[in-house]
Amino acid sequence: MGKKKEQSNTLGGQLCPMCRKKTLTLMESKLEVPYFGNVFVFSMTCSSCNYRKADLEAEEKKEPCKYTFEVKNKKDLNVRVIKSSEATVKIPHVGTMSPGPASEGFISNVEGIIVKFKEQVETLRDTEEDPAAKKKAKKLLKKIQKVLWGNEKLKIIIEDPTGNSAIISDKAVKKKI
Numbered sequence: 001m002g003k004k005k006e007q008s009n010t011l012g013g014q015l016c017p018m019c020r021k022k023t024l025t026l027m028e029s030k031l032e033v034p035y036f037g038n039v040f041v042f043s044m045t046c047s048s049c050n051y052r053k054a055d056l057e058a059e060e061k062k063e064p065c066k067y068t069f070e071v072k073n074k075k076d077l078n079v080r081v082i083k084s085s086e087a088t089v090k091i092p093h094v095g096t097m098s099p100g101p102a103s104e105g106f107i108s109n110v111e112g113i114i115v116k117f118k119e120q121v122e123t124l125r126d127t128e129e130d131p132a133a134k135k136k137a138k139k140l141l142k143k144i145q146k147v148l149w150g151n152e153k154l155k156i157i158i159e160d161p162t163g164n165s166a167i168i169s170d171k172a173v174k175k176k177i
């Protein structure tokens with residue numbers, strides 16, 4: 001799906017910005033995403049210090065945007081999501097993924113996004129010492145699991161000042177910001 005024309009370049013032996021060794025590998029590929037256009041996907045990984053960064057950018061300049069999408073059934077989980085490192089992803093009452101140095105860009109689907117949030121809540125459940133907060137995390141995980149089974153609704157909001165993010169569905173509500 002959507003990978004009709006994939007071109008990929010890899011460049012090894014580059015200088016790592018973190019450990020200063022020449023063990024950084026750069027990768028760039030160009031993907032064609034239907035209803036969005038061509039997307040350049042970049043990543044760098046260092047085999048010495050495990051530094052990693054990934055991001056993406058649309059070939060065509062996009063307007064700052066905000067997408068709201070309501071997940072209602074299992075089919076909605078397959079909807080494609082493009083997220084740049086500049087995007088803020090919010091699931092009301094569950095959590096927020098903020099932009100910043102640790103933020104990565106990726107192409108996934110709604111299910112992939114929900115699973116990332118689920119992992120955050122699982123960490124909270126396992127590390128939280130306050131019993132009330134632990135209980136709340138457990139309850140939230142049950143709700144997320146129901147969404148992943150297609151039995152419960154959930155809203156996802158993605159806001160990106162660079163416009164390099166999107167939820168590819170005609171049911172997604174797109175607004176300019």
Ligand SMILES: [Zn+2]
Pocket residue numbers: 016017018019020021046047048049050051
């Ligand atoms: Zn390194």
